[in-house]
Amino acid sequence: MALLGPMVVVAESPATDFIDVLGKAGAFPVAQTRWGDVPAAIAETQPVALAVAEPQAKPSPRHVDAAIDCIETRGGPIMPVIARVDTSSTPAIPGALPIAINESNERLIAQLRWALRIRTLHATVLRRSRAAGATKKVPTFVPPDLLEDAAVLCVARGGSYLALSAAISERAGLIGALSVETAARYLNARDVEGVLIGDGLGPRVAETLLTMLAENARFRDLPIGVLNKVTADDERLPNLLRVEADAVRLVERILPFVRLQAFAGQLTRALQSLESEQAIDPDTGLLAAQAFWHNLERAVQESEESGAALAVARFTLDGVVDRRAYVDAARLFSRLVRNIDFAYREQDGSIVAAFTKTDLRSAHLLARQIASVLRHTMLSPGRDRRAIKPTITLAALKPTDDLSTLVARLGAHPQVAAE
Structure with a gap:
């Protein structure tokens, strides 16, 4: 895979060898510039990536701030920044990918290609988001x-x-x-x-x-x-x-x-999320609330017509107040549910799941397995895994149930479905 598009190399003295490495890997054109001219070089060259060649470079704070501002305000997709470092130096641009000066050229190029693949993914998501008129905007730089x-x-x-x-x-x-x-x-x-x-x-x-x-x-x-x-x-x-x-x-x-x-x-x-027409929550990988309640209402109707079993469960993480742990639990949950099941995360961090074609006994076993994986695998607040205590509330569809009465036994409310 060749490096696509131009690059800017930042160095106060000639960086001939470094530029030669980039050129042999397929980067073209490669322009060298001084720190004071970085914004102008970026505006003129429109590079796919920027590289800081000198590990001991000490640019002025004014020049660094100008470079950062240019990188973050130029619009997407992202422009990865790599910086050569030695054992004692740190990148002049915060967030730059530090690459050891004694690292092989092959690994340097491999790291750059990895970053550029993410740039390509970013460009795809930005394009699809604009075309779909997505309500949640995709950031144009790495948050x-x-x-x-x-x-x-x-x-x-x-x-x-x-x-x-x-x-x-x-x-x-x-x-x-x-x-x-x-x-x-x-x-x-x-x-x-x-x-x-x-x-x-x-x-x-x-x-x-x-x-x-x-x-x-x-x-x-x-x-x-x-x-x-x-x-x-x-x-x-x-x-x-x-x-x-x-x-x-x-x-x-x-x-x-x-x-x-x-x-x-x-x-x-x-x-x-875009491919599902925003039915999937991009933060967690679970269903968005509206999509969940719509799917559950349809599942209730189908179960009533066919007589198939249907169970719902609410997972509450008692003792967990850390947002990071809640988000991690939801992302982990999205990997654990079966293809025939679906779930969403409530505002308080609880997770409501629907187990289709599953009776109460089987749903109980399945929910316990998921809770066990969450307890032993999700991020723990304060590094104390004993604080993670998933509590499960289960309900199975009865002949007299509708959507509201079914989820009421969980303590949940299908507010979106009712709108």
Whole structure:
């Protein structure tokens, strides 16, 4: 896959070698500019991406602010920003994807291609949203608050785990695992936006985990941060980052990748919503309220006509007041329901689900299984999984029921359906 479209490289001195790498990968044209001329270069070149070539660059705050303002106000789709960094430097532009100066050219290009694939997805969603006249607007740049709903899997033991988990939990959702087996269970059960691998796992464990991630197309593009003495590598993983002996630095390096991965997830849900004519809630992947009540009303009518069983359930997360946990539970729930079932999230965070062609006994077993997965897999407030206590209220359709009487036994009200 060639890099499509022009690029702007920011450097105060000639960056011939770096520009040559980009050119050989298919970027054309590639224009170099100084920090003070970044806005003018972007306006003239209209690049698909911007690259900061010098790891120790110290542009003036005025020049940085002007560059940021230009990036965020130029309209979509997004323009990914990459920045070369050494062991002690941080990108001059906050949110830029930091790429180590000693990283291979192949991985640098792979990371850039990954970012440009998300740009292409963004362009598609923007175009479809405008054509559909969607009521919820798609942002034209990567929202800064996306980390609030992102989940990062931390696999480590001992002091390494404590350092990594403390650093990541301040900025994003934390999922902890002390073994590859536990990590695999989380990865298979839910979506994550990044993986951190620390010390204390044994000499072959990290290699096994990286191989598992590389062999599954679903995980291959995930941002993966590796700390300290872990020497395993896999060239199939484009977003593999390494930092020696500094957990905080590793977390700082991986978070821009996690944020962009979270944006890709948001765009995917937005596209699903557009394809369903906005019947799907782009925040959760569950049905929007109006679509849910419409579908449930139709399911009640069909069950009355055919005699098929129908059950509904309300899942309440007692003790959970954290918005991040509510959103995560709803997104996880969307992966757990069967193809014949549907659900939506209420304003208080509760989830109402309909189990079609399912009697009360079978619905009870199914609801308990879902509740168990939620309890053991969703993000936990304050990292205390004991605080997660899903409460289930079940009701089955009776011959004398209509929609209102059925859901009344759950404590829910079909307000939208009645409008």
